[in-house]
Amino acid sequence: MRLHRFAIILAIMVCQARSFGSVGVYQVRVPTGDKAPALIWYTLNCAADVTIEILPSDSNGNPTGQAVRTVSFPDNSRGKHSFVWGCTNDSGEQVPYGWYVARITASAQQTEWDPIAGLWKADSPPETEFAGHPLPPCSEIDGFYGVDVNTNPGSPFFGRIYMPHKSRKCVYMYDPDGQYLGEMDDTGITWGGSAPWDVAVAEDDYVYVGDRSNQRVYCMKPDGSGWLSVSPPVTYLRALFCRVDNQGYTHVFVTGGAAHVYEVVVSPDHLNWGVVKPVATVGNDNASIYGIWVSADLGLFYTCYIGTGPASGLTRWLRQPDGTYLRDTSWPSAPNPVENPVIDVEMSNDGTYLWVTRSAEYSTSPTGTKALYKVRSLDGSVISDNFDIITWGHMCSVDAVGNLAVTFGKSTPTWGQHYCGLFAEPGTSSNIVYTSPFEVSAEGNSFVLIEESVTWTFSNPSYPDKLPADDTSTASVTFQVVTAQGSSTLTNCSIDLSSLGYGFEQVDSIVPHPTEPLVAICTKSGIRAKHGAFCGNHSLTVTLSGVNTGEYTYNIPLAVGGSRLIGKIFHQIYASAVKGAKIRAHGGGIPGHTGPFDYESPPCDENGNASLDISEGSYQVVAVKTGYGSTTPVEVEIPGPATPPGPPVNAGTVYLRPLSISEAKALPNGTQVNVCG
Structure with a gap:
């Protein structure tokens, strides 16, 4: 039996026709395999050839x-695409055995500013501009503030867009093509x-979210599944920016109280925060300092200050030997050409210019309102200020290929809209990426399960995205399998349901794909989870076999629900x-x-409240936190998941105790401890 896993190789930037916004190719995937057909999977952020x-x-x-x-695909639409190569050349002949790689070239001609992703508030009358890509719609007028994009080409989250919403108190996540992924899990906040x-994505993918009025910053997981740690207090924070140094420490820069710039360092495991230090005094009005951009070597930053004084407007600051920053009085070389109030600043990918946003007054003429500037980073002179997409x-922020992400507003005499958008700038652009290598060998037929094709449906409307462990509710799954010699060669497909309390079961059907002869579609319905099955993510093993093959196994995910x-x-x-602390x-x-x-x-939150989803059964519950000891467990009985879900089970108060001296000494050096003795 061979175990096959998906090798996820993300886009490697080889060339880019222009430094401003352009076509992006993301999420490039091919399966590993022997004589596997190459399934080439990619995502476009805008329409392209x-x-x-x-x-x-x-x-x-x-x-x-x-x-x-x-092969050529003229005018591929924005979104996800795939191509199956059956190991043949342009003449239809079998290619020689050996290693191969796919080169993907995308070219686009943007005739106007094109929104890739966006959310808005629309007043009367209804407005359809930029209406193609918002999910979900937003009803609050005062919603969007921060936005950032993952630009790490080696990351599975490459191109992901994060957009906080103040009124809804959540952070939205989007794929590079604008597909809505959901909200970041803020349980416990x-x-x-x-x-x-505001939001900032560090080079190691972790996402930092500012909690302005509560004066703290959260480190959140890049997949949106929760948060890891929280900063010490930071006075009246406004904007965030992050850099990861060559030792793996994250430097979080915050603009905030008394118009200072603060720096706080986070450990490589993202759990421990250092002391919050003021590193620059920009002015004296904490309500007037806004955005910041910091260079990768931490040697300089640009910031925006709408107050009065020498540092008013857009300014540049240089790092000193003691770690503080002083204003570069030679920049800009002429009197500041960007009129206040300036709000945020972001460097272009090639380092030649800055995007600068400005909070202009509402205007009945969007053109010429000077709310968005392009400024030379060398001397601060304005390249252009005539952008009619915002008022x-x-x-x-900018994405990996230079497209502009911005939170903004736009108005006319009869309506106003409030947006968060990622835009492809007008112009001609191209992008080339290579996949990981794949091998054509003499071992015969093989099968590849397409990870992205796995689709679950659930029978219980009270649990729309998971299977409750009640032995009654059911789930159905459909997935596609690529075959080297045609879909009819796949004759057996089973799923291991042992983690759900059952055994191996054959799928209900294996049918040919309606348009792709090398793809088969497998379906299995009636999947149930017994009482007490693990509450959380299960990895179900799928075994494939057929004509002239061995067995090939893959894992597909299934979420199982329990009680709170x-x-x-x-x-x-x-x-x-x-x-x-945690339960x-x-x-x-x-x-x-x-x-x-x-x-x-x-x-838990500052009041000690904690919660989690858990499966049916008898449990011993304790509190845990590094540097503390647990006390006697609390006995708790958890019922099975109810329809509709019942009230949570309350374990009451669980306690942490101080450590003894001997327990504290056994911990690693540098651990903060609570000690009695």
Whole structure:
């Protein structure tokens, strides 16, 4: 039996026709395999003409000859696309055995500013401008502030867009093509009268979200599945920017109280924050400092200050030996040409110019309102200020190929709209990426399960995106399999359901794809989870076999639902909440089959409140936090998931105790501890 895994190789930037916004090719995937047909999967951020060439290569993916197969796709639409190469050349003949690589070339001609992603508020009358890409719609007028994009080409989150919304108190996530992915999980965060404000994506993918009124910054997971840690207090924060140094430490820069720029360093494991240090004094009005951009070597930053004084407007600051910054009085070389109020600044990908947003007054004539500037980074002179896509601007960023992401507003005499958008700038652009290498060998037929084709549907409307472990609700799954010698050669497909309390089961049907002869469609319905099955993500093994093949196995994900457990975490001696502690529960399982399980909640809030989803069964519940000891477990009985979901089970208050001296000494040096003795 061979175990095949998907090798996810993301776009490698080879050339880009212009430094401003352009076509982007993201999420390029091919499966590993022997004589597997090459499934080439890619995403376009805007409509483009696409050419795919298959070239011989070495095992590292370096081309060694001319293309053996070339296909063209004129005017590919924005979004996700795939091409299956059946190991033949342009004449339909079998290619020689060996390694190959695919080269994808995308070219686009933007005739106007094209929104890739956007959210808005529309007043009367209804307005359709930029209406093609908003998800979900937004009804609040005062919504968007920050925006940032993952620009790490080696990341599975390359191109992901993050957009905080103040009124809805959430952070939206989008794919590079504008497809809505959902909200970041902020379980355990109490926004109260505050909200997520600005957002910054670090080079290691982690996402930092500012909580302005509560004066702190959260480090959140790039997949949106939760948060890891929270900063010490930062006075009245406005804007964020992050850089990761060569030791793996993240430097979080914050503009905030008393018009200062603050710097705080986060450990490589993203759990420990250093001291918040003021590194620059820009002015004296904490409500007047806004955006910031910091160079990769931390040697300089640009910032925006709408107050009065020498640093008013857009200014540049240089790092000093002691780690503080002083204003570069030689920049700009002429009196500041960008009129206040300037709000945010972002460097172009080639470093030659800055995008600068300005909060202009509402105008009945969008053209010429000077709300968006393009400024030379060398001397601060204006390249252009005549952009009619916005009337006033907030925060801005750029994606990996230079497209502008900005939160902004636009108005006419009869209506106003408030947007968050990622735009492709007008002009001609091109982008070339290479896939990972794949091998054509003499081992015969093989099968490749297309990861992106896996689609689940669930019968219980109370659990629309998961299968509750009640042994009654059902789930159905459909997925596609690429075959080297035609879909009819796939004759057997089974799924291992043992983690759900069942065994191996054959799929219900294997049918040919209606338009692609090398693809088969597999469907399995009636999947159930027994009482006590693990609450969370399951990895179900799919086994494929057929004519002239061995067995090929892949894993597909399934989310299983349970019940909610809540509790409070307090200090045993001081009877006060221990912020950042977690609830840990041990127990449960399917009797005689699986378990017991261990569950752990996200960090509790400042009031000690914690919650988590958990499967049916008997549990011992304790509180945990590094540097503290747990006390006697609380016994809790968790019922199975109800329809509709019932009230959460309350474990009451669980306590943390101080460590003894000997326990504290056993911890690694540098660990913060709570000690008694």
